[in-house]
Amino acid sequence: MPRAVDFHVHLPTTEFMQVTLGPYARAAEKFFRTEVKLKDIEQIAADYAELDMIGVLLAWDAETATGLPPLGNDYIAEIVKRYPQQFIGFASVDPHKGKVAVKEIERAVKDLGLGGAKFHPGVQAFYPNDPQFYPLMEKIQELGIPALFHTGTNGLGAGTPGGMGIKLDYTRPIYLDALAADFPGLTIIGAHPSWPWHEEMLAAMQHKTNIYNDLSGWSPKRIPEVLLREAATRMQDRFLFGSDYPFITPQRWLRDFEAFDYFTPEAREKLMWRNAQKLLDHTAVAQMKFSG
Incomplete structure (x- = not known):
């Protein structure tokens, strides 16, 4: 079995940092107090x-x-094709592209073999529960893949006048609650600790079992302890480890996590990889890695 599944990995490559993120990258590095070395x-x-x-x-x-x-x-x-033992891929589509986005997510899953969908409502400027995007959500539910949504504050644009145009309201987890109600067959993952709306996230998770939370993007030392306590106890089946690499490395996240001694071995194992296995067992990579 792998030591862990890092559920939230960005690529510190020229293609992502300099081309796709472009002007947002520097603000993110400042927010995370790190300098990303290209690899x-x-x-x-x-x-x-x-x-x-x-x-x-x-x-x-x-x-x-x-x-x-x-x-x-x-x-x-x-x-993923080059390193099938090491990586699982999540597709991204721009919801504003309408029917094109619906066709692309289907192609990404059926033809390319990607195992989930990733959205950033703040940067993409959309509400996940807006009915105009429901044909896309319906397709994702039909494909049987999880959908990961950025929640909470945003390192992109942080600390700049106007936040580089990014509006935080799009990233409130309460909108995922409405989406989960309208699509009970859709597995929804709120990315990051959702601060300052982390209690909204917990309320939605408690009420709807198709909502999960990955704890990426924050050192465990900074994560609101109420989230970690829930991850260790009554909601231990629905939290996921993630780093937000390269802004936070998995080494740093795990090192800081060692300070929390109230996780039982079973709860720790669920957080590190068992819950991820449950969500990813439809992918060929997970079937290979978890078959032992």
């Missing part, structure tokens, strides 16, 4: 192999709202 795919794969981790690689398409080119689904799928 090639071979180095990233070697790093995750050394850590004995599966990484969930995230595509990115916010073209309508930002005017920046996507980090395409074909790009992510090719990496």
Whole structure:
């Protein structure tokens, strides 16, 4: 079994950091108090192999709202194809592209073999529960893949006048609650600790069992303890480990997590990989890695 599944991995490549993120990258580095060193795919794969981790690689398409080119689904799928033991890929589509987005998510799953969908409502400028995007959500539910949505504050644009145009209201988890109600067959993952609306996230998770939370993007030392306590106890089946690499490395996240001694071995195992296995067992990579 792998040591962990890192459910939230961005690529520190030129294609993502300089082309797709473009002007947002510097603000993100400042927010995370880090300087991202660019790496090639071979180095990233070697790093995750050394850590004995599966990484969930995230595509990115916010073209309508930002005017920046996507980090395409074909790009992510090719990496997964090259390193099938190391990575699982999540597709991204721009919801504003309408029928094109619906066709693309189907192609990404059926033809490219990607295992989930990734959205950033703040940067993509949309509400997940807006009915105009429901044909897309219906297709994702039909495909049987999880959908991951950024929630809470945003490192992109943080600390700049006007936040580079990004509006935080799009990222409130209460909108995922409405989406979960309208699509009970859709597995929804709120990415990050959702601060300052983390209690909204907990309320939605408690009420609707098709909502999960990944704890990426924050050092565990900074995560509101109420979330970690729930991850250790009554909602231990619905939290996921994620780093938000390269802005936070998995090494740092796990090192800081060691301070929390109230996780039982069973709860820790669920957070690190068992809950991810449950959500990803439809993918070929997970079937290979978890078959032992």
